[in-house]
Amino acid sequence: MAGARDDVPWLDAEEQAAWRAYMEMRDEVTLRLERDLQARSGLSGADYQVLVHLSESPGDAVRPVEVCTALRWEQSRLSHQLTRMERRGLVERRACEEDGRGSIVALTDEGRAAIEEAAPGHVVALRALLVDVIGRDGMLQLGAIARRVLDALPDDDLRPRGGRRAGDRSG
Template sequence: METTTATPWLTAEQQGVWRSFLGGTTALMDRLDRDLRTAHGLSMPEYEILVRLSEAPGRSIRMAELADAVGHSRSRVTHTIARLEREDIVVRGQCSDDGRGVSAVLTDHGLSTLEAAAHTHVQGVNDYLLDTAGAEDFAALGRVMQQVVEKLNGKGF
């Protein structure tokens, strides 16, 4: 037996909020990406990888774990790491714990690159988002997005 449910269409107000969210997140991420590319030759996905590596013990993460952490396919992360290797920002090596996997390791040059790029990125977040949203709105946005992450990455999905 087939069951159907009615689609819960958005109200006009909800539709307006949804479109504002889509437009705002797209514009924000595009601008942050453009700023990083212009000032440091890094894309937002590359910047995120460098941040994850900088926060890891020994500035090293298994490639598979890195792909999961940044939400990209393994092949996309492999391609990105290859580009960062050519710039001496990251090196690849065997995992120290079992020698079977491959890890990405942030080099000293990569850490310096990240430190410079972080100023550009954080200034952009301040200029484009924090200066626009009040503290209460920003906190509410954080709560909502955390709930989305938990719902989609947690139980049931």
């Protein structure tokens, strides 16, 4: 590598190949899942993420900041996403009755129907693209590795506290 520094612990050829394979797999599986989701249900990946989070929340409603934290999104991204979803009748924003200042984002009946219709096909696609390829044990190992990496990341403003738990339906 031209201009390489000797004090950097560079990846060896096998580590570099593994890293690149991981990145390619992540991108390709995500792309194929999103295309399949759009074709089957008309939902974008972002729509699906929001609907899953709301559908797993008590009363199908949460404060927008909770959605931002769970999805690792900036507030402006969520605001634009919610506006698009409101226009389609999937979610609604309400005033928070507890403090009168904040707002709540809630799943509508149309949003509940959309996630219930989309989820089975999405899981079938996820299984075909990943789970069935690496097997249940491989999937559990992948989850354990991912959790170990996430837990080792420093707590800072870039990582929301808590993250997703094993067993969520966001696949």
